[in-house]
Amino acid sequence: MGGLAKDPVHGEHLRFCPRDYTCCSSHMEDTLAQHSQQHFLSAVRDSSHFLFSSFSHTHRRFDELFRKLIDVSEESMSEMFTHTYGRRYTQNAHIITQLFTDLRRYYTGGRVSLAEVLDDFWAGLLECVFSLLNPQYELSDDYLECVRKHSEQLLPFGDRPLKLHTQVSRAFTAARALVQALAAGREIVSKATQLRAGPECVRALMRQWFCPLCRGLPSLKPCHSLCLNIMKGCLANQADLNSEWNSFIDALTVVVEKLGGPFNFELAADAIAVTVSEGIMNMQENSISISAKVFQGCGIPRPVPGRNKRSAAERDAKPKFRSFRTEEKPSSGSGTDLDQLVQELQARLKPMRGFWLALPHTICSDEHTAADVTNEEQCWNGQTRGRYLPAVTADGLLNQLNNPELELDVSRPDTRTRQLMMELRAAIHTLRLAQHGRDTHFTDGELEPGSGSGGGASERFSDDWPGYTSFSSPRNTPVDKPLRPHGRPRPNDWLRPQDTPTNKKKIWLNGRSQSDALRPSPALPLMFCFTLCLCL
Numbered sequence: 001m002g003g004l005a006k007d008p009v010h011g012e013h014l015r016f017c018p019r020d021y022t023c024c025s026s027h028m029e030d031t032l033a034q035h036s037q038q039h040f041l042s043a044v045r046d047s048s049h050f051l052f053s054s055f056s057h058t059h060r061r062f063d064e065l066f067r068k069l070i071d072v073s074e075e076s077m078s079e080m081f082t083h084t085y086g087r088r089y090t091q092n093a094h095i096i097t098q099l100f101t102d103l104r105r106y107y108t109g110g111r112v113s114l115a116e117v118l119d120d121f122w123a124g125l126l127e128c129v130f131s132l133l134n135p136q137y138e139l140s141d142d143y144l145e146c147v148r149k150h151s152e153q154l155l156p157f158g159d160r161p162l163k164l165h166t167q168v169s170r171a172f173t174a175a176r177a178l179v180q181a182l183a184a185g186r187e188i189v190s191k192a193t194q195l196r197a198g199p200e201c202v203r204a205l206m207r208q209w210f211c212p213l214c215r216g217l218p219s220l221k222p223c224h225s226l227c228l229n230i231m232k233g234c235l236a237n238q239a240d241l242n243s244e245w246n247s248f249i250d251a252l253t254v255v256v257e258k259l260g261g262p263f264n265f266e267l268a269a270d271a272i273a274v275t276v277s278e279g280i281m282n283m284q285e286n287s288i289s290i291s292a293k294v295f296q297g298c299g300i301p302r303p304v305p306g307r308n309k310r311s312a313a314e315r316d317a318k319p320k321f322r323s324f325r326t327e328e329k330p331s332s333g334s335g336t337d338l339d340q341l342v343q344e345l346q347a348r349l350k351p352m353r354g355f356w357l358a359l360p361h362t363i364c365s366d367e368h369t370a371a372d373v374t375n376e377e378q379c380w381n382g383q384t385r386g387r388y389l390p391a392v393t394a395d396g397l398l399n400q401l402n403n404p405e406l407e408l409d410v411s412r413p414d415t416r417t418r419q420l421m422m423e424l425r426a427a428i429h430t431l432r433l434a435q436h437g438r439d440t441h442f443t444d445g446e447l448e449p450g451s452g453s454g455g456g457a458s459e460r461f462s463d464d465w466p467g468y469t470s471f472s473s474p475r476n477t478p479v480d481k482p483l484r485p486h487g488r489p490r491p492n493d494w495l496r497p498q499d500t501p502t503n504k505k506k507i508w509l510n511g512r513s514q515s516d517a518l519r520p521s522p523a524l525p526l527m528f529c530f531t532l533c534l535c536l
Contacts, residue, residue: 033210118164156279173438236395
């Protein structure tokens, strides 16, 4: 190697290696010191590549899947409603479009309250369906605001608003927290491994890897314990991340398990259309009592001039209808993609615990870096060939006071390490809230689910998917919100027929009872029949 003397000379000029006879000049020693730093940084990057690639890969795949499930849910819901209601749905499709627009905004990190999003959706739907059930009246904006005021007493959609809030809020909160945490993990690993070895670290690295070369022993590897002490000194700040890092991995693991179980995003996305259909059907079947309560609280609105009443025979006619087949219900079509991703991420998370404490052992276990742990005699101990006698020091910056290989200032914690700890704690806080279906931004002020649509706002959440244990989420503090958001268009009497009986006789379709009608599968056909009946 260039710079090595042919014959050993006295090493009084050396700055890193023992000043015995040496083959290295001062220039060669400086060059080797730079090589030792590069080798160390390369070893850290190689050892942490699994972490970085795992976070990057799973973040991309989960994000693509969640976006796809939202798109498919909206497309299938629009297709099914268009097939059932035709032009009358398309004229008011902005209600559904706005719902999914807001859901996407929330998922992508927008400061959006899911409770407000769902309340606005059910409020808009209430106006549409109430207008449908009462086409013979002129319903002004002020009157519809009064209807919304009475929604908590009316419970027009039964328990479906609460059910939808439970499903959507838990799944979307967990999905967003997971994707954000995976991105945060990737960035934290990148920052933590972008090291700049200090002078003491470079001196120690040079002494263990290249001083044997300068002594004419190029094949002699550093003793395993010597390597550990030097790596623990050079990576002391990374070791201090261990507690927060393990808590981050644990919280991430719990959220992943929830997404594969009671917070299943795919099931929640698929259930939106069916749950909305069931709510519409509930209001249809209770139209007489709902309208009566509205008229009692808001007064009887002015009749539409010139509307003709239909005969009793026309009002009582029962149209034919067909039930939707299973394949016509909304479906993500993604099969077991979510289950596979959950299992893959769970497998990747397990070896991540304790990574920063294990990093010195990982590097020193490489056969090109240090001698085998069983080889205690034929290794470089920092001075010569022989056993390394000092004990291996403990982990973390404070414990480096006892490290015989490096002199570090333990009174000044690394600023970047403190910042990474804060980032980990913020991610942990978000993940722990998501484990209970709660969002960081709206924990203290989010609206109670069900206000504005009737869903039992005082009820606590419970698991919706069969086979999972019960779960209760913390109640939130209600906040005031406008009865009608500024600028929101008034619905165009969604599915409004051209003629409708003036009386409020309860509609029973095909002889079905109310309990039968609440089954999910016939929700849309029943509404379809009701629409046809009103149009006759």
